[in-house]
Amino acid sequence: MRVILKAEVFASQHIKHLDITALIKFGLDERHLIQVEPLDADEVRDWLNKQSDDVREECELAFDSGYRLDSDEYGQFSPFTIQVACVDKAQWYQEEPLLPLDIALKFLSQPFIIFVENRRNDSAFLRATATGWRKQKLEKFLNEDWLKFEAGGGMGEVLKYVEEISEPPEKYLRHFVLFDSDALEPDKPSKQSEDVVTACGKSVYFHRLKRRAIENYLPLSTLSAWMGINVHKKVNGILRRKLVDAFAKLSSEQRHHFNMKKGFKGDLKKTKADDEKETEQEHRLVSHFYQNVSTEIRIVLAQGFGTDIAELFKEEHFLIKEKWLYDDKSLILELEPMLKRLLSLV
Template sequence: MRVVLEAALLVSNQVKLHPLALHALFNLFFEKKCHTLEIDPPDAPEIDTWRAGLRESDWDEMELLLDESTQRQLRDPPVNVIRVADVPAVQWVGDVPRFPLQEAISLLHKPLRVLIEGVNDERFLQSAVPHFYRSRFEDWSSREFLKFEFRGGLPNLELTLGQELRVRERRLRLFAMIDSDARKRGEPSLKSRDVARTCGRAKVAHHQLKRRAIENYLPEPALEQWLKRKHAREFDTAWLPRLKAFRALSDEQRHHYNMRAGLKKDRDGTGLADIFETLVTHKPDDARHLEEGFGEVAESFHEDSIPEAWRIKDGQSDELMDLFEKMLRAA
């Protein structure tokens, strides 16, 4: 989070009443590298007045902190911004809220709550994080700057958002990953669109998956690897024909195929998407092999190490970079 400290606060009654609070705020930025700090205006006379009461070593640390924050803002500017000001209560006038010192400290101590549908989604994120973001993601996760919360499906995710958004401060510490449930490219389900729209209106950082579900991000070599281990005895006879039919699909068909339950599940539900008409008409044998799907393939995210090169070849890298950039900038 980007934190703009109003210079007048440095010499305010808040600081006089709570002399250790300002020190606690600054310590947060040394401990939690997900936050950045700046003082506004940077040439305010209050800064000189406040500096006069500091040891030279303390001021040197402050300059280092401010310089590091500037560099982080240039590299990965945080999505959410608050001002820490000499105000008696949180003020929500305009785009940037103004927080009293103690309330700001409380907010910044809280992790970014990453709302996802289930435990498989967390393991998917751990597996799919690009090398560029891996160190930061793993560090922030282990130190609980990121907290994953399972909601058990889009309806429950929507319900959770409705409850959380009633408290405006909570919006600043939320991120949602939303399944698209899209049957074809660019057409998320109605429920998925509703959840994404709710996030957008409340300015909650979020990412709606472009592919149907997390299972559609399992690269084909990883799918083969999992099938061979899970169904070793019957792989050649029962699963290899299905895998070959899956390989023959177009990119759009693979990205929106029902990986767990197959074409039959869609046909028995709301009907097959039109992107599969050519498959059924011109490749009936392949369509027959793909009737049942592959089962609980998301287990692979728990059990296997998936090389990033496989994801790049599968065309996922741009979206994954976008997903993790959004998440980490929201922290």
């Protein structure tokens, strides 16, 4: 987050100088981007001159870091900005909230919350798919407890949580919601995920995955490596090798919306009528989006990769190489900007 510290604060008789140094320390720690406006103001120079050499040097480092990281890292996503000035009360409802120093300190000290459907799997997904400086910053924020994951128990709980944090601003501005689209086909998210988007509105920051679920972001290279660990191991009676080979024959869009955990049969249950035979229902299911998939491939992929396939995102179980992520161009095109935006809000 970018913090514009107005020069008038340095000359105020009603502000504790320790509060000013506490705010500046956020910049020294690279937790927030601290920028003084204007930096060359007499009030700022006079205040700095009253500090010890060590304190003055650290303050100048924090200011330099605030401008340097702002231009170097976030690119198209300008960090969310607050202004700190000599005002009597917080003015939240404007493009750049204007806050008194004490309220700003309280606000900036809160950990930023990423709310997900499943804390262990979804947090592992975000960490495993982060690349470059984004991964380094994400890990630093998590290790310092500046960024935390909280979770519900499915889309219904996500909706309730969004409704709970929709007011006041000091709450929803410290949250980001990440959730599945549950889309069985491209651009056709589930009604539940649409309800969450509606609830988020223009207040709550969120990202809805374009693909069906997190496991649909496992690159083919990753699945191939997983297969190679034990080529003779089976999932629901099907060799891993056969599963991965069959999955690779689907189009990229089909892979992005395939029921990874439960396969084609998992989706049959979503629409099967009591008086329909499974073979008739299967024909109806694959008649348009999967109509070019052979019966042989459908049989192999009938039960999917198992309910624990998302465990591959957990580094203690499997290490996903960054090269494998970059092999999947649409993954990078979606997730890198999402993570840049998220980090710019923290």
